[in-house]
Amino acid sequence: MIKNNFNFQGIWLKGNLHTHTNNSPCGHYDVEKVIDMYTSHKMEYDFLAITDHYMLTSLKEVVNDDKIILFQGTEYKKSSFQTLGINVHHYDDDKDNIENHQQLLNSVVEQGGFNIICHPHVYKDDYWPFEKLKNLNNYIGIEIFNNNVKHDNKGRALATDLWDELLSCGKKVYGFANDDMHVFSRAGGAYNMVLAKDRSREEILKNIKNGSFYCSSGVLIEKIHIKDDVITVRVQNVPVKFKFIGKDGQVYYSSTGIEKSYEVKGSEGYIRVELIREDGAMAWIQPIFLSEVEG
Structure with missing residues:
Protein backbone atom coordinates (compact mmCIF):
# COMPACT_ATOMS: atom_id res chain seq x y z
CA MET A 1 0.00 0.00 0.00
CA GLY A 218 -5.22 29.30 -9.26
CA VAL A 219 -6.69 25.78 -9.29
CA LEU A 220 -8.33 24.69 -6.02
CA ILE A 221 -8.54 21.04 -5.03
CA GLU A 222 -11.57 19.71 -3.19
CA LYS A 223 -10.36 16.20 -2.43
CA ILE A 224 -7.18 14.11 -2.44
CA HIS A 225 -8.08 10.52 -1.62
CA ILE A 226 -5.74 7.54 -1.59
CA LYS A 227 -7.08 4.08 -0.87
CA ASP A 228 -5.18 0.88 -1.49
CA ASP A 229 -3.29 1.77 -4.69
CA VAL A 230 -5.80 4.20 -6.19
CA ILE A 231 -5.23 7.97 -6.16
CA THR A 232 -8.39 10.07 -6.63
CA VAL A 233 -8.34 13.85 -7.02
CA ARG A 234 -11.32 16.18 -7.33
CA VAL A 235 -11.15 19.91 -8.11
CA GLN A 236 -13.62 22.68 -7.37
CA ASN A 237 -16.17 23.67 -10.01
CA VAL A 238 -14.22 24.04 -13.27
CA PRO A 239 -12.92 21.05 -15.28
CA VAL A 240 -9.16 20.71 -15.59
CA LYS A 241 -6.73 18.46 -17.39
CA PHE A 242 -5.36 15.86 -14.97
CA LYS A 243 -1.86 14.49 -15.49
CA PHE A 244 -0.51 11.62 -13.39
CA ILE A 245 3.25 11.86 -13.82
CA GLY A 246 6.07 9.50 -12.82
CA LYS A 247 9.78 8.96 -13.23
CA ASP A 248 11.54 10.99 -15.92
CA GLY A 249 8.41 13.12 -16.29
CA GLN A 250 6.47 10.35 -18.03
CA VAL A 251 2.72 10.97 -18.16
CA TYR A 252 1.02 7.71 -17.19
CA TYR A 253 -2.55 8.96 -17.46
CA SER A 254 -4.13 12.17 -18.73
CA SER A 255 -7.79 13.14 -18.89
CA THR A 256 -10.04 16.18 -18.49
CA GLY A 257 -12.83 16.55 -15.93
CA ILE A 258 -13.70 17.43 -12.34
CA GLU A 259 -12.54 14.16 -10.73
CA LYS A 260 -10.09 11.53 -11.95
CA SER A 261 -8.45 8.41 -10.50
CA TYR A 262 -5.28 6.49 -11.25
CA GLU A 263 -4.32 3.03 -10.05
CA VAL A 264 -0.63 2.85 -9.20
CA LYS A 265 1.17 -0.02 -10.89
CA GLY A 266 4.32 0.10 -8.76
CA SER A 267 6.87 0.67 -11.51
CA GLU A 268 6.38 4.45 -11.83
CA GLY A 269 9.07 5.38 -9.27
CA TYR A 270 6.82 8.12 -7.93
CA ILE A 271 3.50 9.65 -8.88
CA ARG A 272 2.70 13.33 -8.79
CA VAL A 273 -0.50 14.94 -10.04
CA GLU A 274 -0.53 18.08 -12.17
CA LEU A 275 -3.76 19.97 -12.91
CA ILE A 276 -4.14 22.47 -15.75
CA ARG A 277 -7.17 24.70 -16.27
CA GLU A 278 -8.14 26.05 -19.68
CA ASP A 279 -7.04 29.59 -18.72
CA GLY A 280 -3.54 28.33 -17.80
CA ALA A 281 -3.94 28.19 -14.02
CA MET A 282 -2.37 25.09 -12.48
CA ALA A 283 -1.98 23.05 -9.30
CA TRP A 284 0.58 20.45 -8.29
CA ILE A 285 0.16 17.73 -5.66
CA GLN A 286 3.28 16.55 -3.84
CA PRO A 287 4.82 13.33 -5.16
CA ILE A 288 3.85 9.99 -3.72
CA PHE A 289 7.05 7.99 -3.36
CA LEU A 290 6.36 4.38 -4.21
CA SER A 291 9.35 3.12 -2.23
CA GLU A 292 7.58 4.22 0.96
CA VAL A 293 4.87 1.85 2.16
CA GLU A 294 2.50 2.07 5.05
CA GLY A 295 3.49 -0.15 7.96
Missing part, protein backbone atom coordinates in the same frame (compact mmCIF):
# COMPACT_ATOMS: atom_id res chain seq x y z
CA ILE A 2 1.42 3.40 -0.94
CA LYS A 3 2.06 6.02 1.72
CA ASN A 4 -0.75 8.54 2.09
CA ASN A 5 0.18 11.98 3.42
CA PHE A 6 -3.46 13.13 3.23
CA ASN A 7 -5.07 10.39 5.35
CA PHE A 8 -6.43 12.62 8.11
CA GLN A 9 -9.33 15.02 8.60
CA GLY A 10 -8.25 18.63 8.51
CA ILE A 11 -8.62 22.10 7.07
CA TRP A 12 -6.82 23.66 4.11
CA LEU A 13 -4.60 26.60 5.03
CA LYS A 14 -3.37 29.00 2.34
CA GLY A 15 0.06 30.58 2.46
CA ASN A 16 2.96 32.26 0.69
CA LEU A 17 6.56 31.53 1.66
CA HIS A 18 8.45 34.14 -0.41
CA THR A 19 7.58 37.74 0.49
CA HIS A 20 9.57 40.99 0.45
CA THR A 21 9.08 44.22 2.39
CA ASN A 22 10.87 47.55 2.00
CA ASN A 23 13.71 46.07 4.04
CA SER A 24 14.76 44.43 0.77
CA PRO A 25 16.39 46.67 -1.87
CA CYS A 26 13.69 45.54 -4.30
CA GLY A 27 10.74 45.78 -1.87
CA HIS A 28 8.22 48.62 -1.70
CA TYR A 29 6.02 48.32 1.43
CA ASP A 30 6.52 48.05 5.17
CA VAL A 31 5.69 44.76 6.83
CA GLU A 32 2.35 45.97 8.25
CA LYS A 33 1.08 46.92 4.78
CA VAL A 34 2.20 43.56 3.40
CA ILE A 35 0.30 41.74 6.14
CA ASP A 36 -2.80 43.89 5.55
CA MET A 37 -2.70 42.96 1.86
CA TYR A 38 -2.45 39.23 2.46
CA THR A 39 -5.21 39.27 5.09
CA SER A 40 -7.61 41.36 3.02
CA HIS A 41 -10.97 39.93 1.99
CA LYS A 42 -9.66 39.53 -1.54
CA MET A 43 -6.68 37.40 -0.48
CA GLU A 44 -7.56 35.66 2.83
CA TYR A 45 -4.20 34.00 3.46
CA ASP A 46 -3.67 31.93 6.62
CA PHE A 47 0.13 32.06 6.82
CA LEU A 48 2.96 34.14 5.42
CA ALA A 49 6.75 34.03 5.53
CA ILE A 50 8.62 37.35 5.37
CA THR A 51 11.83 36.63 3.45
CA ASP A 52 13.82 39.79 2.86
CA HIS A 53 17.22 39.66 1.17
CA TYR A 54 20.24 38.84 3.35
CA MET A 55 18.62 39.88 6.62
CA LEU A 56 15.85 38.97 9.04
CA THR A 57 12.89 41.34 9.28
CA SER A 58 11.81 41.30 12.91
CA LEU A 59 8.18 40.37 13.48
CA LYS A 60 8.19 40.88 17.26
CA GLU A 61 6.64 44.35 17.14
CA VAL A 62 4.10 43.58 14.42
CA VAL A 63 0.48 44.02 15.54
CA ASN A 64 -1.22 41.05 13.95
CA ASP A 65 -4.20 40.11 16.19
CA ASP A 66 -3.87 36.52 14.95
CA LYS A 67 -5.14 37.54 11.50
CA ILE A 68 -2.37 35.51 9.93
CA ILE A 69 0.37 33.14 11.11
CA LEU A 70 3.76 34.71 10.44
CA PHE A 71 7.07 32.96 9.85
CA GLN A 72 10.39 34.73 10.03
CA GLY A 73 12.65 33.94 7.12
CA THR A 74 15.26 35.24 4.73
CA GLU A 75 16.29 34.99 1.11
CA TYR A 76 19.98 34.22 1.09
CA LYS A 77 21.32 36.16 -1.86
CA LYS A 78 25.00 37.03 -1.57
CA SER A 79 25.97 33.88 -3.44
CA SER A 80 25.09 33.30 -7.08
CA PHE A 81 22.37 30.83 -6.05
CA GLN A 82 19.42 31.98 -3.96
CA THR A 83 17.60 29.98 -1.29
CA LEU A 84 14.85 30.61 1.24
CA GLY A 85 15.35 29.84 4.91
CA ILE A 86 11.94 29.56 6.60
CA ASN A 87 11.30 29.64 10.39
CA VAL A 88 14.79 30.90 11.19
CA HIS A 89 15.79 33.07 14.14
CA HIS A 90 19.15 34.52 13.19
CA TYR A 91 20.95 35.42 9.98
CA ASP A 92 24.54 34.22 9.58
CA ASP A 93 26.25 36.57 7.15
CA ASP A 94 29.40 34.44 7.06
CA LYS A 95 27.54 31.46 5.64
CA ASP A 96 25.76 33.44 2.91
CA ASN A 97 28.29 32.84 0.15
CA ILE A 98 28.85 30.34 -2.63
CA GLU A 99 31.65 28.44 -0.89
CA ASN A 100 29.51 27.56 2.11
CA HIS A 101 26.23 26.54 0.52
CA GLN A 102 25.88 23.20 2.29
CA GLN A 103 26.81 24.79 5.62
CA LEU A 104 24.17 27.46 4.99
CA LEU A 105 21.47 24.86 4.40
CA ASN A 106 22.63 22.92 7.46
CA SER A 107 22.50 26.01 9.68
CA VAL A 108 18.86 26.68 8.75
CA VAL A 109 17.88 23.12 9.67
CA GLU A 110 19.83 23.39 12.95
CA GLN A 111 17.63 26.39 13.83
CA GLY A 112 14.50 24.29 13.32
CA GLY A 113 13.80 25.78 9.91
CA PHE A 114 13.67 24.42 6.38
CA ASN A 115 15.18 25.40 3.04
CA ILE A 116 13.54 26.01 -0.34
CA ILE A 117 15.49 26.47 -3.57
CA CYS A 118 14.42 29.75 -5.24
CA HIS A 119 13.25 30.21 -8.84
CA PRO A 120 15.53 27.61 -10.49
CA HIS A 121 15.07 28.98 -14.03
CA VAL A 122 15.24 32.74 -13.39
CA TYR A 123 17.37 34.55 -16.00
CA LYS A 124 18.53 31.25 -17.54
CA ASP A 125 17.55 27.58 -17.55
CA ASP A 126 20.54 26.49 -15.47
CA TYR A 127 20.42 29.26 -12.87
CA TRP A 128 20.25 26.34 -10.44
CA PRO A 129 22.07 23.49 -12.23
CA PHE A 130 20.73 19.98 -11.73
CA GLU A 131 24.16 18.59 -10.81
CA LYS A 132 24.57 21.14 -8.01
CA LEU A 133 21.14 20.38 -6.54
CA LYS A 134 21.72 16.65 -6.89
CA ASN A 135 24.75 16.94 -4.62
CA LEU A 136 23.24 19.28 -2.01
CA ASN A 137 21.24 18.05 0.99
CA ASN A 138 18.99 19.56 3.66
CA TYR A 139 16.57 21.36 1.37
CA ILE A 140 12.99 20.10 1.38
CA GLY A 141 11.90 21.48 -1.97
CA ILE A 142 12.20 23.85 -4.89
CA GLU A 143 9.99 26.60 -6.25
CA ILE A 144 8.33 24.87 -9.17
CA PHE A 145 6.38 28.08 -9.86
CA ASN A 146 7.47 31.64 -9.10
CA ASN A 147 4.88 34.31 -9.82
CA ASN A 148 7.35 37.19 -9.92
CA VAL A 149 9.46 35.48 -12.59
CA LYS A 150 6.29 34.98 -14.63
CA HIS A 151 5.52 38.71 -14.59
CA ASP A 152 9.11 39.84 -15.11
CA ASN A 153 9.61 37.56 -18.13
CA LYS A 154 13.18 36.98 -16.96
CA GLY A 155 13.60 33.28 -17.49
CA ARG A 156 10.97 30.58 -16.87
CA ALA A 157 8.55 30.69 -13.94
CA LEU A 158 7.83 26.95 -14.17
CA ALA A 159 10.46 24.43 -13.05
CA THR A 160 8.66 21.08 -13.06
CA ASP A 161 11.24 19.72 -15.50
CA LEU A 162 13.98 20.14 -12.90
CA TRP A 163 11.64 18.76 -10.23
CA ASP A 164 11.19 15.56 -12.24
CA GLU A 165 14.94 15.30 -12.79
CA LEU A 166 15.58 15.50 -9.05
CA LEU A 167 12.77 13.10 -8.17
CA SER A 168 13.92 10.64 -10.83
CA CYS A 169 17.45 10.49 -9.41
CA GLY A 170 16.09 9.70 -5.95
CA LYS A 171 15.92 13.12 -4.30
CA LYS A 172 12.79 13.43 -2.15
CA VAL A 173 11.94 17.08 -2.68
CA TYR A 174 8.61 18.89 -2.65
CA GLY A 175 7.31 21.51 -5.05
CA PHE A 176 6.35 25.01 -3.88
CA ALA A 177 4.51 27.86 -5.61
CA ASN A 178 5.29 31.33 -4.27
CA ASP A 179 4.50 34.93 -5.13
CA ASP A 180 8.05 36.21 -4.53
CA MET A 181 6.07 39.37 -3.75
CA HIS A 182 7.68 42.75 -4.45
CA VAL A 183 4.61 44.74 -5.60
CA PHE A 184 0.95 44.25 -4.67
CA SER A 185 -0.22 44.02 -8.27
CA ARG A 186 1.54 40.64 -8.44
CA ALA A 187 0.34 39.25 -5.11
CA GLY A 188 -1.94 36.22 -4.92
CA GLY A 189 -0.79 34.46 -8.08
CA ALA A 190 0.92 31.54 -6.36
CA TYR A 191 0.32 29.82 -3.03
CA ASN A 192 0.65 26.64 -1.01
CA MET A 193 -2.38 24.84 0.46
CA VAL A 194 -1.47 22.87 3.60
CA LEU A 195 -3.76 20.24 5.11
CA ALA A 196 -3.68 20.72 8.88
CA LYS A 197 -5.66 19.52 11.89
CA ASP A 198 -5.91 23.09 13.18
CA ARG A 199 -4.80 26.62 12.33
CA SER A 200 -1.47 26.68 14.15
CA ARG A 201 2.15 27.28 13.20
CA GLU A 202 3.10 23.85 14.55
CA GLU A 203 0.61 22.09 12.28
CA ILE A 204 1.70 24.12 9.26
CA LEU A 205 5.38 23.35 9.80
CA LYS A 206 4.75 19.67 10.49
CA ASN A 207 2.58 19.13 7.44
CA ILE A 208 4.83 21.04 5.08
CA LYS A 209 7.70 18.83 6.20
CA ASN A 210 5.46 15.75 5.79
CA GLY A 211 4.39 16.75 2.27
CA SER A 212 0.72 17.13 3.22
CA PHE A 213 0.13 20.05 0.89
CA TYR A 214 -0.30 21.05 -2.72
CA CYS A 215 0.68 24.26 -4.48
CA SER A 216 -1.25 26.28 -7.00
CA SER A 217 -1.41 29.23 -9.37
